[in-house]
Amino acid sequence: ADVPAKPVWPKDAFTCKDEASALKALGWEAPVASDKITLVLPEIAENGAVVPVSITAAMPDVRSIAVMIPDNPFTLTALFPLAAGTAPDIACRVKMAKTAKVVAIVAAGGKLYSATRDVKVTLGGCG
């Protein structure tokens, strides 16, 4: 079988320290908030080092899904370019040092959409 070319990690985007420059490095415009994106995150992280994130996009022609955490040292956390036939429905886990927002960005049909949620990160205790 043919061996497909390995995709190249977009270093410029992953070293950005804010959302605007990460978007620019990806060649993306500012996204528009969309309720067609379902971003599932815990209200309070059970473990800031392992925060489950799942993103489902209900719009047609989804090409990429990105996860950004602007308060982390590097904003872009994950980028999932989707092959044709791959469902716009992914789950992964991220690290968060403190209470902050998580932004899911979806590139679809030549446009950019986003959904944002806060996750509370707490020291815990006191039941």
Added chain:
Amino acid sequence: AFGVIARPARAAAAEDIYAVPRPGTVRVLHVTDTHAQIRPVYFREPSVNIGIGAAQGVPPHLVGRAFLDHFGLPAGGREAYGYTYLDFDEAAHRYGTMGGFAHVATLLARLRAEGPPGATITLDGGDLMQGSALANDTAGAALAELANDLGIDAMTGHWEFTYGQDGLRANIARLHGKFLAQNVFLTDDAAFNGAHCFDASSGRVFQPAQIYAVGGRRVAVIGQAFPYVPIAHPRRFTPDWSFGIHPAELQALASDLRHRERADAVVLLSHNGMDADLKLAAVVPGIDVILGGHTHDAIPTPTVVTNAGGRTLVANGGSSGKFVGVLDLDIGPGGVRDIRYRLLPVFSNLLPADAKVAARIDALEAPGRAAGAEVLAHTDTTLFRRGNFDGPIDRVICDALRHELDAEIAFSPGFRWGPSLLAGSPITMGDLMAQTAVTYPDVYVQPMTGEAIKGLMEDVCDNLFNPDPFRQQGGDMIRIGGMSYVCTPGNAMGSRISDLVLADGRTLEAGKSYRVAGWASVSQKQDGTPVWDVVARYLRARGTVAPDTSTRVTLRGVASNPGYAAT
């Protein structure tokens, strides 16, 4: 389609307050947060239970006179004693102890006997299996036996999880009733590894709901466990399980129960805490009644919440065995026609002990009786714990930690359980265990910077006063020994705590390190001594305790808050 909600019985002394007419098809009895207080107790309700923003001045954030006025209860009587802190010492002597499983059993039997056989469901809302030496020594097993004696048909949980995954499973196996939790799921790793669960397709670890066919109608009971177990307690107890509130999953389940399982009524047995339940009722339609617990609020008249599906009643059943909730559902072919709810205070001396349960308690306690009876000290003042910020019992614990571990500052968790001790009482080892019996009791001493101390206090304070109830955890503020501070609950996270001053008058410095003692750490497995050994040593050396009152918590912006009473 929705009937009158009965006010609590306003009985004269001679009247039988336990004669509750039974209007409905199905009776649901609710006990919650007994915390293994199987013997009758004194339990002083809080004088500080502050609500901020939308929660200000509405149940459960009412104390003292404001509480009585809101619910239309007379001052000075039995009910004022049961529901509020007012005249606690005097009322405690007059009306005696409350709760006790043998007395609760008598009341449950009586409330069941008023209807046709099988027409009553008895529920426990969790925090049943923790809170005493017996609970700890048997890892909850003794309480599972007593749950069976009380006829518990279903329960959910919170502290039950602190015996670990295997410990909880063993206790569930002992129960005759069901353990229900719709909001506990396998973690990604555990699911990937094929960990045991109730339903692999949903990932739910426990059975989420049970349908009871009663009087020709079908009543669904959904369990909602405490949503923040791995945050409020060490994560090592529940490594494979993920919690949370999960409103969308609850909504789907309630809808499925109604439509596919043909449930005529849906009851949520919740351990969310009342503020979270009020929000949940607003966002999830299709639940008739939430029988709630965790925040230990004893609420005589449930709150009616309107939502997209109609209305949901939100009740909360108090703690420590002091109350039994009685929910009567009148169910017709089209669903619930009428709902009546009463919360009955359990006055031990008005209800004879059930002989079978009393004998069981004697037998279960026999092995630990001698150790529990040891008198460690006496108290000249009434000791209690409950209150958002402070309580003399925690002062004594902090005093002991500072003294015995040579620390400048002591922390004690803001637990809401633990009965009260009247002035003039002995303090026994059993009494001490009722304030400290947890499965992670070890003490620690560590250096902490002023900045870290303030950060920790802000973090815990936000768990009480975050404007979003889903981001509160339902405990009280961490108790501080050896340091005064000011708290402004209405401020934002990070700016509620100020003016931190040590006992000797020095201002806490952000960059300086202090020697801090504490117990029940959630972050690391400690390898020291259980807190009860440290406090017992301190008490034995004193004879009479006098809680240190040289430091204080000063509250700002709450003077007119109905959840605050200066005492």
Added chain:
Amino acid sequence: MASTIRVRAIAADGNVEVQSLIRHPMDSGFMKNDKGQIIPAHFIQTVTFETKGKIVFTAFWGPAISKDPYLKFSYQGGAKGDPLTISWTDNEGMSDTLTTKVA
């Protein structure tokens, strides 16, 4: 040595659901060790899933992905018995690969 990669791919009606767990420290470069020294960044940058000569899924990661990363996705057009090859490379040039069969 056992592979760092564990994967489960299950086909149903032409759709393949894939879950994977990779053993990797995913050090962020911001944490300190017991001696107070910074642990250098060490994290997976690229993961690919390919079947029959075609990449069906790519993940590009930064250092804020959790230790022992988990992934879940699904793709159309697969069937039971298909080979599925998972490969990762990290910022230190380390890599691993594993081929499994869709179940």
